[in-house]
Amino acid sequence: MSEFDFHGLTASFEGQRVIGPLSFHVNEGEHIALVGKSGAGKSTLIKVIYERLQQEASLIPQGLGLVNALPVFHNVFIGQLDQHPTWYNTLTLLRPFSKDKKAVKALLDELSISEKLWIPAAALSGGQRQRVAIARALYRQAPILLADEPISALDGPMAHTALTLLTGRFNTSIVALHDVEMALAYCDRIIGIQDGQIALDEPAANLVASDIASIY
Amino acid sequence: MFAYPTVRTSFIFLAIALAGLLVADIAITTANPWQDLGRLFWGVVTPNFFSTEGLLTALLRTVAFAFVGVALGSVCGFALSLVYRFLPVRMFCAFIRSIHELFWALIFLQFFGFHPLTGVLAIAIPYAGIFAKVYSEIFEESDPEPSRLLPPGTRSIPAFLYTKIPDCWVQLRTYTAYRLECGMRSSAILGFVGLPTLGFYLESSFSQGLYSDAGAMLVLFYILIATMPLWVRPKLLPAYVLAAPFFLGDGMPIIWGNVKRFFTEDIVPAPIRNGEGLVGLSEWMGDVWINEALPGIWNTVVLTQIALVATGILSLLAFPLISRHFGGPVRRTSGHILLVIARSTPEYILAYILLQLWGPSMLPAVVALALHNGGIIGHLIGRQTNTIQLRPDAPTGLSRYSWELVPRVYRSFLAFLFYRWEIIMRETAILGILGIYTLGFYVDSAIQNIRFDRAMVLILITALLNIGVDALGRYIRRKLALKTMPTC
Numbered sequence: 001m002s003e004f005d006f007h008g009l010t011a012s013f014e015g016q017r018v019i020g021p022l023s024f025h026v027n028e029g030e031h032i033a034l035v036g037k038s039g040a041g042k043s044t045l046i047k048v049i050y051e052r053l054q055q056e057a058s059l060i061p062q063g064l065g066l067v068n069a070l071p072v073f074h075n076v077f078i079g080q081l082d083q084h085p086t087w088y089n090t091l092t093l094l095r096p097f098s099k100d101k102k103a104v105k106a107l108l109d110e111l112s113i114s115e116k117l118w119i120p121a122a123a124l125s126g127g128q129r130q131r132v133a134i135a136r137a138l139y140r141q142a143p144i145l146l147a148d149e150p151i152s153a154l155d156g157p158m159a160h161t162a163l164t165l166l167t168g169r170f171n172t173s174i175v176a177l178h179d180v181e182m183a184l185a186y187c188d189r190i191i192g193i194q195d196g197q198i199a200l201d202e203p204a205a206n207l208v209a210s211d212i213a214s215i216y
Numbered sequence: 217m218f219a220y221p222t223v224r225t226s227f228i229f230l231a232i233a234l235a236g237l238l239v240a241d242i243a244i245t246t247a248n249p250w251q252d253l254g255r256l257f258w259g260v261v262t263p264n265f266f267s268t269e270g271l272l273t274a275l276l277r278t279v280a281f282a283f284v285g286v287a288l289g290s291v292c293g294f295a296l297s298l299v300y301r302f303l304p305v306r307m308f309c310a311f312i313r314s315i316h317e318l319f320w321a322l323i324f325l326q327f328f329g330f331h332p333l334t335g336v337l338a339i340a341i342p343y344a345g346i347f348a349k350v351y352s353e354i355f356e357e358s359d360p361e362p363s364r365l366l367p368p369g370t371r372s373i374p375a376f377l378y379t380k381i382p383d384c385w386v387q388l389r390t391y392t393a394y395r396l397e398c399g400m401r402s403s404a405i406l407g408f409v410g411l412p413t414l415g416f417y418l419e420s421s422f423s424q425g426l427y428s429d430a431g432a433m434l435v436l437f438y439i440l441i442a443t444m445p446l447w448v449r450p451k452l453l454p455a456y457v458l459a460a461p462f463f464l465g466d467g468m469p470i471i472w473g474n475v476k477r478f479f480t481e482d483i484v485p486a487p488i489r490n491g492e493g494l495v496g497l498s499e500w501m502g503d504v505w506i507n508e509a510l511p512g513i514w515n516t517v518v519l520t521q522i523a524l525v526a527t528g529i530l531s532l533l534a535f536p537l538i539s540r541h542f543g544g545p546v547r548r549t550s551g552h553i554l555l556v557i558a559r560s561t562p563e564y565i566l567a568y569i570l571l572q573l574w575g576p577s578m579l580p581a582v583v584a585l586a587l588h589n590g591g592i593i594g595h596l597i598g599r600q601t602n603t604i605q606l607r608p609d610a611p612t613g614l615s616r617y618s619w620e621l622v623p624r625v626y627r628s629f630l631a632f633l634f635y636r637w638e639i640i641m642r643e644t645a646i647l648g649i650l651g652i653y654t655l656g657f658y659v660d661s662a663i664q665n666i667r668f669d670r671a672m673v674l675i676l677i678t679a680l681l682n683i684g685v686d687a688l689g690r691y692i693r694r695k696l697a698l699k700t701m702p703t704c
């Protein structure tokens with residue numbers, strides 16, 4: 001189930017090809033970091049893969065996609081809307097059930113923002129919003145994670161916590177990261193993207209940070 | 217200056233309006249117009265709140281009809297907005313909102329009689345069409361990202377409740393509250409066709425020359441509208457909506473035989489009813505077209521164009537009244553009061569009053585439409601100028617007005633004006649009921665003569681004319697790249 005073959009992925013913007021055609025294979029249990037200059041096509045590649053997987057993955061887009069008017073609890077709970085009947089979801093919107101509250105709170109505790117449980121997402125800072133989006137992705141419990149710069153607004157220790165959680169809870173993951181050190185520390189395979197093409201594809205164990213510098 | 221398409225468009229419309237003035241019937245025909253106007257003002261200054269015991273009842277009925285009609289309209293409009301992407305739904309909504317509340321009331325009166333349902337449906341039906349359009353526009357502008365992130369098995373109802381509703385809630389609420397204010401005005405004028413709201417008592421006080429009674433009603437109506445933010449509270453709203461149906465009054469019972477007769481006989485064109493075949497039908501249609509529809513359309517279009525330009529001129533003159541770039545707080549406060557009065561008086565009531573004072577011609581209608589719509593646009597533009605930061609050494613007075621402010625707000629001014637074009641035409645048609653020879657006049661006389669078949673044809677023609685102007689207005693706004701939010 002969690003093994004994929006991507007063949008001939010392409011994307012165009014206003015008639016101009018921005019990525020591909022590129023092909024690669026993802027083995028079950030792999031944690032892949034996408035690295036490369038901004039504008040190289042990492043975000044577009046994540047989007048294209050998400051569409052290929054027909055949403056069978058937890059996605060953390062760069063824009064986060066939080067519902068600003070809803071509290072943190074509902075922004076996380078939204079990850080499991082498919083698990084419950086309509087009446088249950090509707091009731092939860094008005095008055096959440098205690099078992100869901102407990103589960104969401106436990107998850108937010110690990111990201112140290114459980115005290116914001118009932119605060120609307122609109123009132124959070126950039127880093128807090130990013131942690132809510134991470135919590136939503138974890139809560140969804142999809143087999144694969146697709147994340148686009150999920151730790152860009154987090155400080156050092158929190159960035160480590162978040163990446164530990166993400167790579168630990170998801171069996172397979174593809175994460176775009178601009179921080180090469182973090183990519184080498186948490187992922188076991190590095191794919192470098194340059195001008196919409198794969199410029200580098202190596203196990204992380206074979207690489208040091210300066211090897212990757214060439215594609216920047 | 218003529219290099220700008222916005223300026224060229226403005227002058228084309230100005231020229232059309234001036235040409236319209238040459239053929240329009242503009243006159244003051246009463247013997248003592250100013251004396252009557254003075255007596256009316258004296259009536260407003262010395263309102264008599266205690267003469268008719270019906271006054272408070274009328275106020276209560278006005279509020280009740282507005283609440284029930286707007287609530288029903290918003291629920292139906294919400295349901296329609298969910299399927300608004302389908303062309304037949306869009307056409308249906310465009311059709312029901314192109315027919316004015318008073319026309320709907322005139323139709324329902326023929327078969328429901330003076331039953332409360334007549335007033336409720338007259339408001340709810342056109343409002344449902346407007347709500348459907350605006351709600352769907354609000355949903356379209358919401359952030360699409362959260363719904364793209366949902367797990368694939370998510371049902372559409374929870375998806376909608378979690379991603380769309382919270383994102384749009386504030387806008388939905390603001391717009392619905394705004395429509396409730398419009399609903400108060402609609403409800404008040406339904407009295408002019410005999411429903412037990414303010415218009416009914418206003419008309420009877422006027423016809424008896426009881427100016428102080430009429431003044432009391434106007435004053436109460438302004439207070440009602442101006443204090444809405446105080447008494448329409450989100451927490452109280454469910455209570456109001458649940459209670460409102462019990463305050464509509466009993467009216468008269470519905471006679472179901474009338475309903476059946478209306479649909480199976482009254483509105484069937486006479487030649488078909490009498491078995492005169494297609495020849496008879498085409499003769500009949502030709503007669504309606506040449507003697508009623510064409511003159512009605514001509515007068516409606518001429519009056520609309522004059523009123524549109526008058527509205528524009530008045531808005532441009534009125535916005536400095538509330539702009540913080542001119543004068544002091546005293547003048548701005550009185551400016552605010554003036555514009556609130558202008559925009560909270562329904563154009564129908566203004567036209568009615570002016571018609572009593574000046575006698576029948578197009579003049580009262582033009583002035584009424586310009587005052588009401590100019591008040592609305594002047595208010596919106598004036599508020600917009602308050603967000604403009606001028607450089608410290610900016611000129612003052614007339615130079616500031618014409619060099620700094622008007623050029624900055626002119627595009628949004630035109631956007632509002634073209635947005636209201638269709639609304640002005642809808643009102644122009646309806647003012648015919650007061651005796652100006654627009655389409656409403658011919659509809660009303662057909663109904664008076666119990667020729668409902670003709671009335672229905674004329675109402676359909678009016679609706680098509682409104683849809684056409686709406687489309688033209690949207691075309692011009694798109695051509696000039698003007699953007700606006702809806703106003704009622």
